[in-house]
Amino acid sequence: MATVVVTNLQAQKEAVMTAVLDRAESRRYLPRTAAFAGISAAMVAILVAAGAPTPLWPIYQHEWGFPSWLLTLAFGVYALALLVAILVIGSLSDHIGRRPLMIGALALELVAMLAFLFAPGIGWLIVARVVQGVATGAASSSLSAAVVELAPERQKKLGAMMTSMAPLAGLGIGALFAGVLAEFASDAAFAVWLVLVVVMVAGTIFTLFTPETVSRKPGALASLKPQVKLPVQVRRLYASALPGIVSSFFLMTLFMGLIPVVLVAVFTVDSPVAGSLAAFVAFGAGTVLSATTSSLKPHRLRLAGTSAMTVGAILFVGSIGAHSLTLLWVASLIAGAGIGAAFAGTTRGLVPEVAPHERAGIFTAIYLAGYLAMGLSAIVAGLVVGVVGVASMATGFGVVTALVALAGVIATAGLHRKDKK
Template structure:
């Protein structure tokens, strides 16, 4: 009798546990939205400190150059994470990487909350960058794998809208809280703690889309793209290079420039400027997501160049309303150019290289975001903010036109030279 009871226990218990585990998993559609929310909230958090930089600078007495260094440390942290662990979720799974990175984002937010000097700010921003880099590669790959129809176009659109929408809402909501809410140096981070806590709970219940997992290996990696998709990656890289380069300048110097143009110390002005850029980018992606990817990258870059020219003209002539018009035009170009390249890339990424390729994509993005901001910080003391923005704005204008031409040359049937492997 005992011998017949034992097998019953050994068979029933694992089955019951498996059913319980499945009951705790997020439904597929909710898991898909959760992956997009990780991208959006991570970029929301990246923009949250922006309205506070001038407050920190006035309170703690550091220079404008150090302000841009603090900003650039975030982007360098993202790059470091992408290079060290960019492909790790292809090996160990999306869920473990999301759990670890969201936990680190909670710690980074706690550091912001406790910050009382420049050293705390540097530590918080660097950890935030490292955690965001790990989260973006895993979440972007999961977004395609968890899509109800596994549709790369829809997943690419969602990625772009969550990215731009996160940056826009982060800057605007943080500016509102800093300007009008109590405890302006604390409350924005309390909001982030709640958001990341919800995301962490969701990640714990997320189904794991990677079936073939391998042992953990953490080692330096160079960005790698399979040879078969390098032409598509080139187009995606061109789109993000032109579009995100303007974001770095806006996030680091935009708030103080807008305050100068409007002759105000209201922190909301900088948040509105960032929302005009990134928010119009999110809207444009929804409106023009059916355009051919090469056409979107080319025409979007032309719009980006035109918007940048208007912004530079507004700064040169001290016309505030023109600055916001230029930001909307540039933002629409930024959104369409970014989405065009991303859609084409997501359609061809091999299953076992998704996180690796998306990490390489974000390496290009964050290099475009950080390098111009850091260079601007080096020269802003001697050139001044207006001249610095004019010079770097002109550089973005030229870069966007180059990208527009190169994207056009990748159109179907064109005899386009491709960057060699």
Template sequence: MSTVTRTAATPAAAHEVTADRVPAPRGRRSHTRRRHGFGFWAVALAFLSVMAFATVPAPLYVIYQARDGFPTFTTTVVFAAYGVGVVGSLYLAGHLSDVHGRRPLILVSVALELVAAVLFLLWNDVSGLIVARLVTGLGVGLLTATATAHLGELRVRATGTASSAAGAGVVAGAVNLGGLSLGALVGGALAEFVGQPLMVPYVVFVVALVVAFVVVLAAPETVDRPASPVPYRPQRLQAPDGKAGAFWAAGTAAFAALAVQGLFTSVAPTFLATTFHVTDRLAAGATTFGVFAASAVSQIVFARLSQRTQIRLGMVLLVGGLVVLAVAAIVLQVAGFIGGGVVAGAGVGLLFRASIGSAGALVGPERRGGVLAATFLIAYAGLTVPVVAVGAALLVLPTLPVLLGYVVFVAVLAVVAGSRLAARA
């Protein structure tokens, strides 16, 4: 965890100092707020574009698999490369926006996604897929904590009220998971209805990412760099002093939440094809879209509930949805499989948002990027490690027992972690 202390005041305090010492003309204050308001939506667009690009390949894995004849385990290796990129980036650089600023890291993230898109277009055998997914993960790891912190700070400065940070948290969570849902749907739809399914989706996102890069250039910075150089060190998985229980409860709950999402961004399309004989590309993309869209929508619909109520509701929806999904897999009801995933996705959204919000509230703005990076590091381990275990298990076990074991593991973890998080809310 970064222990850097910024020389700048917090947004609210900075505004008060300015007002006390040199009152800014009303027109200038209005212009500054509009600029920060524009920056808020520019960063949200970049966040949405990068997260959407991250799931574009999800409905395309079946096409790659059919073309090259590789087993399901290879799909999980490709997906694991993405997770390794995310976790590695969060560990090495996810906290650096506290020192070097939010905007530079967001721009680097978008640039990395552009590199990944070009790799998908020019080098699309298995080795190329692994490298492209690794680069994609590096960009996502740079972005998640940085953009989450930046959105909150921009919103406070645009409105002049510290309470608006809560609304920014809703937007950040919805954009994060909503982008993941959008990418899968766009990838599946383009693959189904447009020629060259392994090219067109990436070309579309090259355009989207270029636009995102340009608009972020106009977004204001919210972090002042320290006056003296700060020694570099990787992100530490260390709780803030005196707050270890709250930090690890938040991290573990986020791990469980993203373990559900990992299932639907990696091997769920293969489950649909092998267990339910659903090979339609749009159906595969729509399934992933439904799960992630439910995650995004639930955060907005239930935003007014208390955090404790959101956590408890999230646990009920997540576990209930997984139970429905498991029963549907046993009785071969594809509608129940998809529906259960959507219900579980709604629970994921509530649990994930509560986890990130709880972690971010443990420290002040000068250390928030580092704490959020540590929490996202734990969360994305949940997106990767269990899925790789599923891929390995599928080498020696039938599909159904592996799926049921995964469901039981995630459900138990979500209940234990969510209960501890709710107790501290």
């Protein structure tokens, strides 16, 4: 009898100690609502840093005197480094947890910001872009999945909405922020990167206190083998959304890497703000569409988005032919709205169809197609521009984008007709 009493007392003591340790552990981390807001902000910050070089490229080119193809190379290697990172570690957070990968990604992004801050020439910029690409790739799937999982239980759609809004909002804010500083600051590049160094330090520290959202599971080393884990139940939907994903990232390449060059060479506009405004208008329109269309069905968003991107790309080609800045701004607005609608429709259609441990793989598949399109298109544009000139390169780029977006319209409409039968 005495033995039973001692055993019970010991079990109660262990239960009390476990409860105390759990409470102490929980006090180490932020509440989930605060963590959701902070990780959403970190995701935006990563993309702000990605958009920041947009208005700075012409300034670097003017100061250091390198050819235009090196600009597109710097842009292209960023996308390809990001792509490699997604392929290798895109699903790693499903095994080791979101938190370790987010901390590592933000710390590496800080290294990239420091490399930009002290870059003495174009070679350093290219290295910084490679490091930034790896950091963004590491952050893309883990941050996106964490945002969905940290979203309030009764508002899970808010998490999916944030994943579609944050990339566009971040790119637009980053371009405008850097463009304004470039217009008015005496040493624009130093000011831009110094601010972003501080932001990444804050983001890294914040993530240290963010709670984990998934349990660890075996297979971490095996997950490093480059592969795309696309669940069977969403493969048909993903295939139909693929042209929309590709055309979205073609247009991101246009607004982030090519339009500043086009404005200088074709329209003789060398104001940093002008180049950043084109990106801000496009990505701002995309963000607004993502934020205000939560009630629309995903297939309708994809259809509207691919249609708008088709029209926007055609108008961009028309602006080059007509030498019309007004038409360029209209094209930016319509194409940007299309990016937002198509991307929102894609994420909102795919994410609810898979289990929590498959979400990082879904985002990996989306970003894989997108950044491959971005990197290759930027490098090809750089090779072509030296042969045919900026105007012809931009025209060809717009035509190809319009055709791919039109394929997205056809694929989305065709899938919906089959599903209704």
